Each structure stands twice: as structure tokens, then as C-alpha cells.
Amino acid sequence: MKLALDLTSLCRRHTGMEYYALNLSRALLETDGKDEFHFFFRREIHPELQAFANRAVFHLSPFGSQVATEQVWVPGMERKIKADLIHFPAFPPGLLSKTPKVATVFDSTLWHKTERLSWKAKTYFAPLAGRALKKSRKILTISASAKAEIAAATKIPESKIAVSHLAPDPIFERPVMGEHKQAVRTKYTLPERFIFSVATLEPRKNLSGLLDSFSRLVGKEPEARLILAGRLAWGKEQVLKRIAELKLEKQTQVLGYVPKEDLPALYALADFLAFPSFYEGFGLPVLEAQSVGTPVLCSNTSSLPEVAGNSVFFVDPHVGESVTDGLKKLWSDEALKKDLIQKGKENVFRFSWRKTASATRAVYEEVLNG
Known part of the structure; x- marks a missing residue:
């Protein structure tokens, strides 16, 4: 498989979504020796992944703008490299993304905890995430609780949502x-x-x-x-x-x-x-x-x-x-x-990034073979 991962949200200051994207990417490279990986970055190739330059092809956006990178450059790159599948582990796919895709949605906050959202989350992130639920072949989330709540809040069938837990860095x-x-x-x-x-x-x-x-x-x-x-x-x-x-x-x-x-x-x-x-x-x-x-x-x-x-x-x-x-x-x-x-x-000990990577790769295979 030729797999692309959108890592354009990665920066030096990580919060939960960025930790997930970074550690999942690293675990996939450490455990998967047969697939071809392409990683998309903005601003810089993340230092913690540079050691894997012999295992993945790194692509760096020419745009400083987050919106231009997400909405123009990433969709263009996924077509250029002819990816079989693209995974969006931290940010929803852009409007022009056409490749078969998997998107990770961390919780249901965007749909039923809206009073606790920032203005940017309500006006930009939430509409894109809602579209991602419909356009993605499969949705990944990080707990069974989140899966049930996302399905209830969005009417997406639970069968379309898979769980892969997090683990400590x-x-x-x-x-x-x-x-x-x-x-x-x-x-x-x-x-x-x-x-x-x-x-x-x-x-x-x-x-x-x-x-x-x-x-x-x-x-x-x-x-x-x-x-x-x-x-x-x-x-x-x-x-x-x-x-x-x-x-x-x-x-x-x-x-x-x-x-x-x-x-x-x-x-x-x-x-x-x-x-x-x-x-x-x-x-x-x-x-x-x-x-x-x-x-x-x-x-x-x-x-x-x-x-x-x-x-x-x-x-x-x-x-x-x-x-x-x-x-x-x-x-x-x-x-x-x-x-x-x-x-x-x-x-x-119940949790590890190897387990997360294994569960994630199983979803990739389901999307491409289903």
C-alpha cells in the first residue's frame, strides 16, 4: 500500500492530537516493513521523525498558511503521489481531498459540547470535521466511549467507527x-x-x-x-x-x-x-x-x-x-x-503504541480491501 499521513498540524508544542499523530506515525514505521509511507508536513519536518527518512518519503508544504496547506497543498499532493489511502490523524481532510481516506475524531465535543468550544473551533474546525465523518471511508476514535457518543451525536453508524486507544509517549x-x-x-x-x-x-x-x-x-x-x-x-x-x-x-x-x-x-x-x-x-x-x-x-x-x-x-x-x-x-x-x-x-500495561498501530493498520486494510 502507498499510505499518506497528514502531519501538517505537528509543531514543537504538542497537545493531545499532536502527540497522537506523532506517536502513531512512529509506531507505524517501526512495525510495518512492507508499505510505502508519505508524510506531509508544514513549516518543518518534525525532528522526532527525521530518523525514519529511510522508511518514509517526507513532503514539506511551500505555504506558511495553515488554510492554504490544508485546503490546497495536501489535496494536490495526495493526487500527485497517487496515494492508495490518506489518514488525517489530527485535523479533518480539506474540501478538495478525493483519495480514499481515514480520519481520526477524538471525541464528540464538536457536536454536543458546543458551549465549550472556541470561536475558531465552531466556525472552521467543526464544519470540516462534520464533512470528514461523511466523506471518510472509516472513522478512527480513541475510546469506546467516544465511539458511542460520536455515533449518537452525528447519526453516523457505529460500524463506520473503529477504536484504537492512545498510550503514553x-x-x-x-x-x-x-x-x-x-x-x-x-x-x-x-x-x-x-x-x-x-x-x-x-x-x-x-x-x-x-x-x-x-x-x-x-x-x-x-x-x-x-x-x-x-x-x-x-x-x-x-x-x-x-x-x-x-x-x-x-x-x-x-x-x-x-x-x-x-x-x-x-x-x-x-x-x-x-x-x-x-x-x-x-x-x-x-x-x-x-x-x-x-x-x-x-x-x-x-x-x-x-x-x-x-x-x-x-x-x-x-x-x-x-x-x-x-x-x-x-x-x-x-x-x-x-x-x-x-x-x-x-x-x-494494557496500552501501547504498537497495539494502536496494529489496530490502525487493520482499519487501513479494511478500507482498501472492503
């Missing part, structure tokens, strides 16, 4: 050495003990609710500290305002985007991960924390029970006292944390 497979942890602690001026939360600063992540519950914890445990890491998106003003309203400036640090090289140490230094999101298509921070032996508190909603199994402390993100009680228990109960650490180590 390979960087989480390496031991987190003591000197690296100390360097990260110094870099971010971290306290001795802290709760860690990783999430893009946007409403569906429920960071304002987390802050409310954390404020109640501080009332009982004045030494408690909260570290927030994640891209400063369109909900950042709400989060920063809530920190000020609750007078938590001294107890809370907002790190913004953190390079992935620092993430394993940040997780490892934390007492536990707090992840009370309203909605997730998958919930990768759960597995990232468990990979380095950090216990997890997370929501009992959407995909998170599927991903976490019985390995976390579940809370109801819609009930403030539920989150508060969870924070209090994990802050003070060492036996509970020890139990969750062991369960987390067992849970994370």
Missing part, C-alpha cells in the same frame, strides 16, 4: 532519575509536596471546579499546593480570575505549556494527579502519571472509567464535595496512595 518508558527530578524542581521552583494537574486551560477541563475544591482543602491543610500545567487556551482568563477570587495566588502555580521532556519528572514529584475533567475522549494524563508511579484522582465520566479501570480514585466532577473529599483523602492517606500506585502500574 515513549519518553515515559525511561526511568526518571533523581538528578533530573531535582533539576525540574529547581526550574519550576516547586514545593516539597504538591498536587499536579495537566490540562489545557479550557472550560471542559473543570479547572475552576478543581480550584474551588482545592480552596476547601487548603482550609484544612494550609501547606497544600497545586501546580497547573497545560496550554493557555481560551479559558485561561476564567482560571486566573478564579485563583484571584479564591486568594490562592500563594498556593497555586500556573506553569503554562510544559515541554514533554519535563513532564515525567513533574508527575513523579507530585503527591498525586488531579484530573476532574467534565469530559474526555480518552484521558492520557491518567496513563502518563501511572507510568511513573504517581497515584491518580480523576472523574467518573466519559472515557475515564474505560481507561482507568479500578486503578484510580474516582470523583464526580459535577459535585464539588466529591472532588474535595478525594483531594483530602489522597493528600493524607499514604496507604491509599500506595495501593493506587500498584494498581496504576498494572493498568498502564
Whole structure:
């Protein structure tokens, strides 16, 4: 097969979709020795894939514009190379794309959580994603929960949607050495003990609710500290305002985007991960924390029970006292944390990028042979 992957959304600052596109591409190249791969990039050929130059043909867009690249250059390139199939792992296909295609849709937010979308997502991304559902031969998504919700929200038959789970980045497979942890602690001026939360600063992540519950914890445990890491998106003003309203400036640090090289140490230094999101298509921070032996508190909603199994402390993100009680228990109960650490180590072994690549390639074959 001659397979093309649209990696034009990849940049140096990765969030969930970009991590997926990068790690899936790498795993496909590591596990598939017979197909011909063509990767499309914008701005630069990603440094982490340059080592695979002998396994794939790299194409770089001449356009700086995202719209021109997606809507003009990619459709032209897929025709030029005569691809058998093109996969859009992070962004929907352009309007002129004619090649048999697979598109990854991460969750149903675009169709039934619209009040939590940015203006750009509503006016540009959502219409393209809706068209992708109709025009793609097959849709990939990242959890059974997301599959059911996408089908319900869009009326697309579930038979058209396949699931391939995520997994932690390979960087989480390496031991987190003591000197690296100390360097990260110094870099971010971290306290001795802290709760860690990783999430893009946007409403569906429920960071304002987390802050409310954390404020109640501080009332009982004045030494408690909260570290927030994640891209400063369109909900950042709400989060920063809530920190000020609750007078938590001294107890809370907002790190913004953190390079992935620092993430394993940040997780490892934390007492536990707090992840009370309203909605997730998958919930990768759960597995990232468990990979380095950090216990997890997370929501009992959407995909998170599927991903976490019985390995976390579940809370109801819609009930403030539920989150508060969870924070209090994990802050003070060492036996509970020890139990969750062991369960987390067992849970994370259920997921790997090799499994994801295998499931994805099976979808490619189904599309071309079906």
C-alpha cells in the first residue's frame, strides 16, 4: 500500500492530537516493513521523525498558511503521489481531498459540547470535521466511549467507527532519575509536596471546579499546593480570575505549556494527579502519571472509567464535595496512595503504541480491501 499521513498540524508544542499523530506515525514505521509511507508536513519536518527518512518519503508544504496547506497543498499532493489511502490523524481532510481516506475524531465535543468550544473551533474546525465523518471511508476514535457518543451525536453508524486507544509517549518508558527530578524542581521552583494537574486551560477541563475544591482543602491543610500545567487556551482568563477570587495566588502555580521532556519528572514529584475533567475522549494524563508511579484522582465520566479501570480514585466532577473529599483523602492517606500506585502500574500495561498501530493498520486494510 502507498499510505499518506497528514502531519501538517505537528509543531514543537504538542497537545493531545499532536502527540497522537506523532506517536502513531512512529509506531507505524517501526512495525510495518512492507508499505510505502508519505508524510506531509508544514513549516518543518518534525525532528522526532527525521530518523525514519529511510522508511518514509517526507513532503514539506511551500505555504506558511495553515488554510492554504490544508485546503490546497495536501489535496494536490495526495493526487500527485497517487496515494492508495490518506489518514488525517489530527485535523479533518480539506474540501478538495478525493483519495480514499481515514480520519481520526477524538471525541464528540464538536457536536454536543458546543458551549465549550472556541470561536475558531465552531466556525472552521467543526464544519470540516462534520464533512470528514461523511466523506471518510472509516472513522478512527480513541475510546469506546467516544465511539458511542460520536455515533449518537452525528447519526453516523457505529460500524463506520473503529477504536484504537492512545498510550503514553515513549519518553515515559525511561526511568526518571533523581538528578533530573531535582533539576525540574529547581526550574519550576516547586514545593516539597504538591498536587499536579495537566490540562489545557479550557472550560471542559473543570479547572475552576478543581480550584474551588482545592480552596476547601487548603482550609484544612494550609501547606497544600497545586501546580497547573497545560496550554493557555481560551479559558485561561476564567482560571486566573478564579485563583484571584479564591486568594490562592500563594498556593497555586500556573506553569503554562510544559515541554514533554519535563513532564515525567513533574508527575513523579507530585503527591498525586488531579484530573476532574467534565469530559474526555480518552484521558492520557491518567496513563502518563501511572507510568511513573504517581497515584491518580480523576472523574467518573466519559472515557475515564474505560481507561482507568479500578486503578484510580474516582470523583464526580459535577459535585464539588466529591472532588474535595478525594483531594483530602489522597493528600493524607499514604496507604491509599500506595495501593493506587500498584494498581496504576498494572493498568498502564494494557496500552501501547504498537497495539494502536496494529489496530490502525487493520482499519487501513479494511478500507482498501472492503
